[in-house]
Amino acid sequence: MIDGLRRLGRSTLFWLNRLGRATLFLLRLLSALPTLAKRPGLAIRQLYSVGVLSLPIIAMSGLFVGMVLGLQGYANLVDFGATSSLGRVVALSLARELGPVLAALLYAARAGSALTAEIGLMKATEQLSAMQMMAVDPFARVYAPRFVAGIIAMPLLAGIFTAVGILGGYFVAVQQLGVDSGAFWSQMQSTVKLFDDVINGVVINSVVFGWVANWIAVFEGYDAIPTSEGISLATTRTVVNTSLVVLAVDFVLTALFFGV
């Protein structure tokens, strides 16, 4: 029992220590932003690798999720004769929750893990050390571009996920299940509010998630033990920690915006 408590205390201190280091890392990264602004090409290159290359998985997943929502929504609403509400069910679920959250989780799995692995590998092969010895600040050249690109990519990906999902839901509902197309869109349009659902839901949520996901991904790479085992541990940590934090933050944001 005493042992268990001691271990708890130790891990709390360990994680607090990590959080502190991660915060210092973030501050240093932010201070390198002006330098990055002079070389936008670096961020564009990263935007390609985290944004463009994540498009396929985001779009396909959005499509499938939207279609499933259409099916499940229909199955539940048909008993009440309320299938005309299917449009708003699909749109609200996606815009408020599923769009930003699922996009963030998928992003962590695909782009976040890639970022961590790449940076960890650069650390292990002494590329970052070499860069420092060549008087080039890795914060400006390696970490900041990836962080900034990720934060720009996240809302775009969440928006695409949501939009494709709604289209997928429309396809299933109207084409396959025979829900009235007019009812689908008009009910949606009368209930989905631009500021509350689209801007608060998709945009703000995904910007916050993007901050979380990219911060964790880049920090884990920076902090990784430079061996193959260390890198694999760091990559796993990125995906797991990002997922947990995103879900926790989602709860906080939802309570803030939609709470009573």
Added chain:
Amino acid sequence: MGAFKKMELAVGVFVALGLAAFFMLAMKVSNIAELGEDKGYKVTARFENIGGLKVRAPVTLAGVRIGRVVGIGLDTHTYEAVVTLSIEPRYDRLPTDSSASILTSGVLGEQYVGLEPGGMDEYLKNGGALKLTQSALVLEKLIGHMLTNAVSGDNPPAKTP
């Protein structure tokens, strides 16, 4: 740097797609048409019970949406709910003796205010009030009525105005 140019292009397309998605969300999905409004004139109506009526609920006449609920308050002297409606300016020929009822769209849908035109020649203006109102049907009271009727032998009760 040919590869870089291609990358830039791909990034541009990606950002354009993202913005297009947001555009679609804003236009087709949300109620952006309803924004930038409230040039309408305000009319109040008092109800005994507004049920589940919420702000931004639609106000209709003959089923056509002519305005929105913009405020809900309570008169602490008369214990009545005071609902402020905003009617679109182009619908300015509402007789002063029109009535307002709180109705439900569908069986489980949300509640809205339905107007029934009266016969007077004077029309409602900004700051006017609707005198005739019908409160929301509260489900429990309805069931209560039905039960008492069933008990007292199938006599339909007189409807209270």
Added chain:
Amino acid sequence: MPMPNTPFSRSDPPDPPPLITVRGLTFYRGDRAIFRDVDLDIQRGKVTAIMGPSGAGKTTLLRLIGGQIRPHAGRIEVDGACVHELGRRELYQLRKRMSMLFQSGALFTDLSVFDNVAFPLREHTRLSEALIRILVLMKLEAVGLRGARDLMPSELSGGMARRAALARSIALDPMMIMYDEPFSGQDPITMGVLIKLIRTLNDALGLTSIIVSHDVKETASIADYIYLLSEGSIVDHGSPQALERSRSAWVEQFLHALPDGPMSFHYPAAAYAQDLSLAQEPSP
């Protein structure tokens, strides 16, 4: 073990002020003392070798000189500036004149050989692309890789990667180069190439070179001065010839790669017979 403490060599005439002076360096990793009150001088224009057994802290010394880590006590001066007291900007300015060749080459894997060599030029100078191209080709020519300029690092052999990294190190015409285990794991021909390159570049470009290595024969063949490092302190130092004549048993074991001597072959253990349970009691 004899521990002569004179910073200047015993046999050579006095030199101009050293490029790098290390005084009283103490550095711990955890509880272990990597360096305990170490004094070193690196003379300008010469090839100085720092040798010793694995884990003696040779790479750590290079990192300390480069300012990547701070000593716990002592002072390291490079060209008059105390490295660990510099602010970030001054440190970066100093680093532009220093150069380091890492054990694995540490080429940037997403850039071609050409772009790797051009990297310091593009980052720190405002030269036109045409001028950079000429400089890069010149540096690649010096290491014999001009024809390989469009290859990616993953397509290079270990020796070629090191040569490419060497070209990158001399891109800004530094005043010194630090070599971290340049010969480890190379085949004899590549080793010969690297040996020749290190010495030639040092003399042709007027560089100061520090080689950290445990390849005795190769390093001693080109070094002007050698420091032998072990267990946190300098065991001996001098020109290769002077060390050859040293009476120290340790130096002799190290320089001649003898399997047993002051560095014992056997890891400390109980008596052999006892371990095999042949004797019931410890031998008297």
